[in-house]
Amino acid sequence: MKNRLSLFLFVLTLKRPFIWLCRFRYRCGYGVHSPFAFNLITQVIYENTPYHKYKDLAEEQKKLSYERGEYWKYESRKVKRLLFRLVNYAQPNTIVDAGRIAASSLYLKAGKEGVDYTSASELSGLFLEAGVPVDFLYLHDYRHPEFMEEVFRICVTRTTRKSVFVIEGIRYTSQMKALWKRMQQDERVGITFDLYDLGILFFDKTKVKQDYIVNF
Numbered sequence: 001m002k003n004r005l006s007l008f009l010f011v012l013t014l015k016r017p018f019i020w021l022c023r024f025r026y027r028c029g030y031g032v033h034s035p036f037a038f039n040l041i042t043q044v045i046y047e048n049t050p051y052h053k054y055k056d057l058a059e060e061q062k063k064l065s066y067e068r069g070e071y072w073k074y075e076s077r078k079v080k081r082l083l084f085r086l087v088n089y090a091q092p093n094t095i096v097d098a099g100r101i102a103a104s105s106l107y108l109k110a111g112k113e114g115v116d117y118t119s120a121s122e123l124s125g126l127f128l129e130a131g132v133p134v135d136f137l138y139l140h141d142y143r144h145p146e147f148m149e150e151v152f153r154i155c156v157t158r159t160t161r162k163s164v165f166v167i168e169g170i171r172y173t174s175q176m177k178a179l180w181k182r183m184q185q186d187e188r189v190g191i192t193f194d195l196y197d198l199g200i201l202f203f204d205k206t207k208v209k210q211d212y213i214v215n216f
Helices: 002-022 035-045 052-068 077-090 104-110 145-158 174-185
Strands: 094-098 116-120 136-139 164-168 192-194 198-202 211-213
Touching (some): 052 104, 077 104, 077 136, 077 164, 077 198, 094 104, 094 145, 104 116, 104 136, 136 145, 145 164, 145 174, 164 174, 174 192, 174 198
Parallel strands (some): 094 116, 094 136, 136 164, 192 211
Antiparallel strands (some): 164 198, 192 198
């Protein structure tokens, strides 16, 4: 598992310049006319504020990495920091972290102090209290798209207009590309953002539905 993960990350690193060039025209919100979408892209996705928590989180991640193993830190720094900013932006009451737990869990919980946080690396661990909405979902196990689709199916019935779902690896495999498309087409989903490494789903149907590509 460790070797396969390392190989995948190595290949992805080699592809980065090509991915960036292909998405060059989708940078910095150029051509985006929706105030909501433009604000999210420029003030959240591209925000570069040096939050003091970044340093604390990096130190905590390093401290825990010795006991948690290589997978603990597999996500890139920019992905983890974006998760922090998205939680800080959405201010959810509940977070569901579905997938093998990694250092990103620290960033999710740090985005809002005292948030009700639930982690589930398997479906059997997805315990959701009756009637409680899923305000924020981080769904990350692209190697098992069937798991991701089932978690989405369960959690999408718990959404509100303020819910935000973040989906990992939407462009990593053909199965994930197909799953991402099905998620976008779900009648409950509103505006979506394709960042290549991540997909972001919003559920406010009062806004005109549109699917944006962002060079992240």
